[in-house]
Amino acid sequence: MEDRNLNGKDFEEKSTDFSLNDYIRRLIRYWYLFPIFLFILLTAAFFYLQISQPVYSTKTSILIKEEKSLTGSQGDILTEMSSQFGGNKTVENEMEIFKSQTLVEQVVKELNLDVSYTTKDGLRTIDLYNTTPIKIKPEVITEYGYEEPLIIHVVDSTHFRFNDEDQLFTFNQRFNNAWGAFIVTKGENSKFTDVTVHFTEVKNLAENILGRVSVQQPNIKSTVLEITYEDANVQRSKDVLNKLLDVYIQSSLNDKNSEASNTLKFIENRLGLITGELGDVEKDVESYKTNQGITDISAESQLFLENIKENDSKLNEVNTKISILESVDNYIMNAGEGAVAPATYMIDDPVLVSLLTKFNELELQRERYARTTSPNNPLLQTINTQLAGTRQSIRENVQNLKRGMAVTKRNLEGINTRFSAGLRSIPKKEREFVGIKRQQAIKEELYLYLLQKREETALAYASTVTDSRLIDAPISTFKPIKPKKALVWGGAFALGIIIPLVLINLLFLLRNTVQSREEIEKVTHASILGEIGQMKGVVNGVPGEESIIKMTSRSAVAEQFRALRTNLQYLGDGSCRVIMFTSSIGGEGKSFISINLAASLAYSDKRVLLIGLDLRKPTLHDRLMVPNKTGASNCLIGQGHYEDFIQSTGVHPKFDVLTSGPIPPNPSELLSNGRLPLMLAELRSQYDYILIDSPPYGLVTDSALIAEHVDATLYIVRFNYTVLDHLKRIGDLQRARRFSNLSVIFNGVNYGAGYGYGYGYGGYGYGYYAEESDSRVQTMGSRLKKLVGKG
Template sequence: MTNQNNQHLDLGDHEEEFNLNEHVQRYLRYWYLFPVFLFLALTAAFFYLQVTPPIYSTKTSILIKDENKGLSGTQGDILSELSSQFGGNKLVENELEIIRSQTLMEQVIKELNLDVSYKAKDGLKKISLYKTSPVIIKPEVITPLAYKEPLVIHLVDSTHFRFNDEDRVFAFNQRFNNAWGAFVVTKGVPSEYTDITVVFTEVKNLAEIMLKSLSVEQPNVKSTVLELTFEDSHVQRSKDVLNKLLDVYVQSSLSDKNSEASNTLKFIENRLGLITGELGDVEKDVESYKTNQGITDISAESQLFLENIKENDTKLNEVNTKISILESVDNYIQNAGEGAVAPATYMIDDPVLVSLLTKFNELELQRERYARTTSPNNPLLETINTQLAGTRQSIRENVQNLRRGMAVTKKNLEGINTRFSAGLRSIPKKEREFVGIKRQQSIKEELYLYLLQKREETALAYASTVTDSRLIDAPIATFNPIKPKKALVWLGAGVGGLVVPVLLINLLLLLNNTVQRREEIEKVTHSAILGEIGQMKAGQPGEDAIIKMTSRSAVAEQFRALRTNLQYLGDGTCRVIMFTSSIGGEGKSFVSINLAASLAYSDKRVLLIGLDLRKPTLHDRLMVPNKFGISNCLIGQGHYEDFIQSTGVHPKFDVLTSGPIPPNPSELLSNGKLPILLADLRQKYDYILIDSPPYGLVTDSALIAEHADATLYIVRFNYTIIDHLKRIGELQRTKRFTNLSIIFNGVNYGVGYGYGYGYGGYGYGYYDDENSGRSNVESKLKKMISKI
């Protein structure tokens, strides 16, 4: 992968061709990351599976009965008719939301005592001791601390235990008061666990958590079957939750259905009480009148009038009854929701009013149901309230119309009664009075029998009320856990262990702004690379920095190849060669020392001059004194022959160190004595190698390059900033350095190399910010990985 910083460089007009082998090699440089991260990922997956409790799925299904499809046969018709008197049509969608309501789940938690849970540590994970806990806590008062911190009970023996880290021992079946509240601890079932963690959870919060594990779905939109699924780490607890939830739902549904029947019974009982009293008074009047007047029979004419008046009074009584019912309906509608007794819809003849009252009762029940399970601002509840208001207005208008019609009928019947009464004037007074009393008795008897019949019908319907749902399948749990999926976890860990190193390597490559490939050097600088020097293992300064040229190591061979390539510099007669770089620490001294040693071993007289007058290091690396050197020659304090020293590496390898550090290196190099010195040295040595300061930091190298036959610019792998290559390209284009070539130092592509090179700590440091542009991201990441 090409470093992103290269996009801002002059890379030429053509795009670089994709090289698969090159990309693979760049990843292989960091091969150690793959086994490390794969091991870490698999280890994390192992511990995750150890600490994560398995989750099982439990399912059950119920049928919401469709009331439009009654049972066939007479018995089914009777049951359907009785049930339909006090129940409205149910919507499956509404029942789905009711089952998932917070209220029902809180009731389930309270009845199963799930707000107090017991756990024990089994290996690396904690398991639930639902119905298997050796201790049982019956809380009376729970403090806020109990909801934040669990209570740990340590069993001492079969009759004693301790709380948390306390030393005091307590006995079972005692009442305790502590920071967690007031409760009684009793013995549970025998268990192998002795350290029990008791967790207290608020019912409301636990209901919200459990509702997230509950799903209620309608598998087929054409059916009324609902499928309930609950996920839990304990199979028996999940079954109990579903069973209890269905029980609570059924009881809630039955309670709603029986509320209207109960109100109707109350209404009929009140009416029966009044009619019974009135009927008793009338019967006493008949008995008293017959006794006082001595009447035993009525004449045929009186009997005829009696029958006519009786029939007319019956109609009048029905009208009065209907008016009374309409008044009760109007009173119920006006005071609905404030404890008013619901009227009996079957005592009304008008089908429109019956339909409106049925609809009103259904809406009222739905409103009460949703008010218990939803918030006041729920859109569904607001819709029902709007429908209730509209239905109430329609009922009142219908009642007013019926009452006006009944008033006209009543007036007509009263007129007929007036005519019949006029006919009775011809009947003896006693007989006429008796007929009046008898008529009242007949009316009260018929009304009493009517209400008595309706009371029995209502009681029968109330007793025969059944739920609108039926259990299809009992809760069944899965045999294998659904979470976590072990195969998926292992696969994810394996993939993650391979993907993370790839991403990390890409991050390193993207954030690395140093030179990584020789192609980058060639493309930016348009200069030839005279040689490559592999990376060496880190060593101490001194002899360890000098390669044994008699060895057959790869680096030694590379220096021999570099020595051979010197004949291609210029016209092949370049004898004075300067070494420079962009910044310190790129290996100028290392390359110049070892190249000089290689030339000496090829029977060439070589002199290495340390012209880095600002921060010399040659004397430290060659372990020679630096009391006097070339700086003394340049200021006229002696002859160079007095300061040239043998390195001890080879008899033909001499060194002229920098000497004391002068206050004005640039002026010293430009005083005209350097070219004279080099001209004399050319007569005595085959090669003169000059270790100069970094060109990117000071101007000394530019002054020295004027007197050199060739310049070798050191670029260090994974150290030299890519932007510094622009400076080399500029030097190449302007021909400021004669016979400029590049040496790629410290190369480590990860494949075929791997010799290590330890000059990272011997940088120059001319300025505090000389390495400020170098990216430290890679080194920091490597340190982090090494710590892991």
């Protein structure tokens, strides 16, 4: 009663249990995939290592100097010059500059890397950097030249050929062809005569180099940068790093010299103006003394003169500061349009000095990043925003200072007015002379101040040095970093194991056919009466004598049929003599098993009749090679007695057959007309066993009609052929008890490695028999065929 209560849910739960033994058997079944894939992938790894160019890593390090404060007058001057022209460097900014497209493009142009030379040495491609037997000086390269390489064959020391052409050319000639305009010159002495020339656009090559350049800061607390470059040619990698450092340093020096040059121009312009004014004043003094004959000034006039001079000096200083503030305002308004930068040391206000210094630094950074980055770079936009804010702050500060200077100027002018009133008592000539002399003293003081500043600026300009220092020259690794042989071999070996595993699991995930005895038992809950293996060289569907086992056969399949014959006594109560063979679909081996089981019973001295009741697609007559003009269909329609249609098979004297006969138009009605049970009742008295080859139960209802009149039903399930869903139909039949004494025969089982077990026989496996040992030998081709076709 328990079997009747089993349902599909129980099957689902049981079928999902993982069995390690089944999984291992599954892998062992396809063991040959592992050596195949291992051989393929290890061979591919070998050729990959032969073809791939080894890549080396070259490393150099550079120190980004920090600002240092010095003591004494020299320290004050250098600190002032550093604040004017040095700017503030951050390690992060310098890291980005090292990886700028502009610097790398300049490296490519100076090293002529846009033209590369390679040759073949067996399977490997060799880079001929600095060792090429020919060199090309390109003038114009076409799009075709950038896409297709140019092959040059060196014939001798003076001649060469292009590609596959036969025409000889001499070196140092200018050529115009599909690749462009260029000159071919003689290179280094080399054993290679075939050279492949690759032209690459500077921009594309620079991007490629940037992808292989790494700039890192090994220690966050230091300002040392470590630059690494990977290349297949060691010398080229060293040259690229050296040239990159040279270009970086030269770019930094150019920025500093540009700022110092602008300051010198500003001072020179101011000196030119003051020099002219001072000359005019001195000429006025000379002319006045000559014309008026003045040689001395009285004590009173001297006192007024000193007071007025001191007051005028302050007034002139105020005017100068106002002028400087106007020049600063003009510079801020026209910054970036060629305006001369003002000198910050001529302004007393510390806030304005700080703002101007910050503005100059930001302007310098903006010019630097504008050369190395795109206009949409977030860093450049941030600097532009800071420049705008700083410009606005400077203008507001200048306006405030100018207003304060204007008040001071008015106060000083008022004091001058009071002192001038006191001078009215001084003779006119002496007063005029004092005014001229006062202007001369003021111009002299300003002139000397500008001369001093010009010398300091010239000294700073002459002593400009880079803010970085090379620590380690480029050093390359002794062993290549790519490809890593151990990793390649290990990866190939791992893939040789993983791919077959994935393939085998994928095949079993996609398969939908029966593979093991356990699957039948889990789903159907029916007993398996026997297992039939594959016969050597015989497919179940092949007709003729080769598909019938001989009595003297010692093969494993023959023994299995003998075991099946023995197991018939366990069907039902042991008295089952009329047995029907059916299956889910055609081709599962009903006819093959029924014929051979009948033959085996006949060999055991049993009288056996095999009836072909597959009235829709009969095959028994073809397998037994007997005529099928008349048969069971004639009996069922009443055209004669069964004795008139029974034939001897020729396999054994006690083995008879009743073929299906002509195919009727209504097989189901014919089987249910009542004549079948009468015929079987009469045959029971004449034969020990009656075996019925019926149609597939899964396709038509004929088997259900026949099953009502038989003692037992043997349901055929074929290995790797029967669909798993069809097993549920057997389970339904078992639970519903629709077929009496239902058992399963597992047909076509492959007992090769992976099925997991076989029947031992007296301590020996089937390999004990000579025929079986031969049948177990399978070629690799047959295994692959099964894998592709039925795996």
